[in-house]
Amino acid sequence: MSITKEDILKKYFGYDSFRPQQAEIIDTVMRNEDCLVLMPTGGGKSVCFQIPALLRPGLTVVISPLIALMKDQVETLKGNGIEAAYLNSTLSFSEQDHIMWRAKIGELKLLYIAPERLFSGNTFDFLREWNVNLFAVDESHCISSWGHDFRPEYRQLNLIKQRFPKVPVIALTATADRVTRRDILKQLGIEHAETFVASFNRPNLSLSVLPGRQRLPQIQRFIKKREGQSGIIYCLSRKNTETVANSLNKAGLSAAHYHAGLPAETRSRVQEEFLRDDVQIIVATVAFGMGIDKSNVRWVIHYNLPSNVESFYQEIGRAGRDGTPSDTVLFYSYMDIITRQEMINNSEQSDEQKELLHAKLNRMKQYAEADICRRRILLSYFNEAVEQDCGNCDVCQNPRTRFDATVIAQKALSAITRTNEKIAMSMLIDILRGSQNRSILQHGYDRLPTFGVGRDLRTDEWAEYIGQLLNSGAMDIAYDEGHAFKLNPFSKQILRGERKIELVKFIPLAERKAREEELIEVQKPKQEIIRDALFEKLRSLRKQLADALGLPPYVVFTDATLSEMAQKRPVSEAQMKAISGIGAEKYRRFGQTFINEIVTFEKENPEPGTRIVKGTTYTETLELYKAGYSVKVMGEKRNLNPVTILSHLVKLKEDGHDIDLKALIDQKSYQTIANAAQEMSIRKDSALKPLFELLNEQYDYGQIKLALAIMEEEYPSY
Structure with a gap:
């Protein structure tokens, strides 16, 4: 009797059933078809290529930019009784030769390899001798120039399909909007591959945003309520990682700092201590964490505002990978926005790329300042419709005043429609408020029926409500088309009067600051594990x-x-x-x-x-x-x-x-x-x-x- 994917899942991984879409993805790969898989961090992406690797004869090659991920996954696979290895710069030449020999004689089922190693020497020639049955491109958002972590090495991966046209390719990532997805498929040469988008909802993660004042005392209180639990604190600067870690150690907590400026051996030691629970807390820049498969991280704190929603979502996803309730906290202040904007302006990116980065930063700002369910904002960013508030974020637990904003939404969406979905935020507000500026007159937008229908609202009110509409999924944004707003099925239902939409009442800045003062105290943690x-x-x-x-x-x-x-x-x-x-x-x-x-x-x-x-x-x-x-x-x-x-x-x-x-x-x-x-x-x-x-x-x-x-x-x- 032939072994099934369900047999493999139980025998090697110990689970009785697949998570949503995993079985369908595995079946697609087993039919030798290419595919793109989007699953949130901790959602089970690896199983989608690891099980086909065990079901098919030959070797599965996993391309990953993350050395930590390779080591972590190989250790886990070996612990499950699966023959796996990795090739990267941490190995000596003799160690690499030994692994390549094992691949050649068929001892290995999975081989993890860095893109730099893939394109060096005669690696592609060796692959032809290794009976490769599948290529898995992990962290595939790195291939896209629109992605949040662009890596030039990944742009050569189209060679895989050119040289191995009959071998299926599965691309995997935890975060990619629609534009990035199209770019991934194009760059890999698998434009017609089926795309699987799992739910990005991680209901086990609580979401909170707190004002960025008195951060250290708040953090200490937060951690002391979670005695013995592992957590990560992300900071923008190297100096802050050291300051925060020292402060926590002085308070009697077990913490270490991590950033790219430390010697390689120090970074490696700190990472191992954290993985082995010898250190409870890591205070790090974003140099830490990608690919770390530590399942018992119970909380993640952002000391500073991340640069985009994709990075933020991936970083908070390192908490609660085992599915048990975990906490995430983002500290936010206006100075974080100023710092991030200066970093973008002073970078060596092209003007087009800078514009994109500013737009993505603005979406992160909208999340931090939101008065609607934060989980709905995150999920709508990844084009996932959500009908109800989550009940597990600070906004849901401290509800804001809502009102029927269907007419406001119809005005905005109508203006977008009548301009053929080619306008961005500032132009939309100018049309709604009846501005007579040169750009409006040049395009003839002053002759639109929607011109001036929103004069009753100030510019900052319209900006707030349009941001809420975007965060609610009532419309989309195309970063690759000058950040133009686009309609979606939800938009059209609102326009036709088939659905209503509620928004949170606009709060002036002075009143908002006064309310934030009341949120300094961090909530008590939920009981996440039966810790008897x-x-x-x-x-x-x-x-x-x-x-x-x-x-x-x-x-x-x-x-x-x-x-x-x-x-x-x-x-x-x-x-x-x-x-x-x-x-x-x-x-x-x-x-x-x-x-x-x-x-x-x-x-x-x-x-x-x-x-x-x-x-x-x-x-x-x-x-x-x-x-x-x-x-x-x-x-x-x-x-x-x-x-x-x-x-x-x-x-x-x-x-x-x-x-x-x-x-x-x-x-x-x-x-x-x-x-x-x-x-x-x-x-x-x-x-x-x-x-x-x-x-x-x-x-x-x-x-x-x-x-x-x-x-x-x-x-x-x-």
Whole structure:
């Protein structure tokens, strides 16, 4: 029987089902078709190429610009029992030669490679010898000149399709608007590839924006309420990373700073300490974090305003990758805007690129100043429609005053329509307010029916409302067309009167500042993990094992897996493998050790009536069975009826333990019970009293259960 993608998912990754779109993407790749995948950070992008790599013969080449990501993913894959390696500048020539030899002889299933390494020497020639079955281009937004992290090396990746036209290409990224998506497909030479856009919604992340005053005291209070939790603080300058880290250490917290100006060995050491939970907090520039697959980051703070929504979304996505509730905080002040604007103006970018960067910065400013649900703003930026507020951001938790703004929206959208969707913010406001400037007259916009229909609102009010319309998804913006506003299906429904839209009432600047003063205190964190005594014991055990193996703790098990383990308290192989994130290799390496810890904890901390008591009693019976005792002696030692002991052994067999059921009953008794069961069509899960009575009560219920279990084992179709 051929192995399926579901088999691979369970065996190697420990999950019972795929997340949305993963299965469809895998099927597309298995049909040798190219595709572009957009999934948020922590959304499961890697599985989309890792499972095809295991299903197909040959080698999957993963192109990634992130050395940290390569190392992290290769360690995780190896921990799951998958042969993987990476090629980058951190390896010696002999190490690289060894890996290339393993690729050539077919030992590897996945090879991670930096774009610089791909285009150096004779790498492309070697690829032809390695039976490459798939190319995965990770962080593919880097290929686009419109993307937020442009890398020139990525612009050569169109050579892949030219030289390997029959090998499928899967491009993956966590953040890309529509313009960037088109550019990615064009640059890779896969213009007609199917695009999969997963939901960008990360409901487990809380979103808060706080005024950028008294930042350090606020941060210290925030962290002290989250004792022992890992987090990242992003700063704009190297100096700030050092200042903030020193301040936290003086306050008794465990922090380290990280920026590109540090020696390579220092950066590597700090990163390893953070990954291994030896340091709780990293204070860093954006040089840190890309590709770090640390699943137990519980919070992310932005000390300064990021330059664009894409970067912000990717950076906050490093919190809560295991799906459990996590917190994000953005500090914002007008000086952040001034600093960012100066950085753009003083850069060596072209005028066109500077204009783009200013526009993206303005969208980030709109997010920070928004009076509507912040999650809706983020999702609409990535062209994802949202019908309801999230309830998990500071705006939703402190609602603003709303009003029916359908007429205001219709005025703005009508002006956009009548100008053939070619105008940007300032021109739109001038049309609505009836400005008589030269540009308006040159284009003849003063003759439009919508000219001057918005004279009742000031310029700053229109700017506020248009920003809200944009953030609400009521219209789009085309950065590659001079930032012109575009209509979408939502826009047309508003224009036709089929949908209403509410906006937040405009608040003058002075009143807004007064209200911000009331938001200084950071909210208390939600309970994100069941952090009871057993969880802490398991976390301590995980740290010991990880240190002994030289691995980050989350590579052993994630916090989410430990939390589920602490709640369900598995004490058998089957129960342990039913925990999300525990596959065959993880169980083989660590499963019994954690079971032993759970059993020991229960013996030391008995809680009558809890689920673990039942599980532990099975384990004690199993220990006696392995010691070779008979059913009668096991019952005497445990002060239990032999019927109960037999029930335990049947259950242990079902859970996957090696129990020889046939050795527990003589052949004559088994045959008598089996014949009677067949006569009455009784199975193991049927009511047993009729069979007990038919047999004239000569056999107890334990023997009957035992015989029926053997029948089911020998005749599965019975």
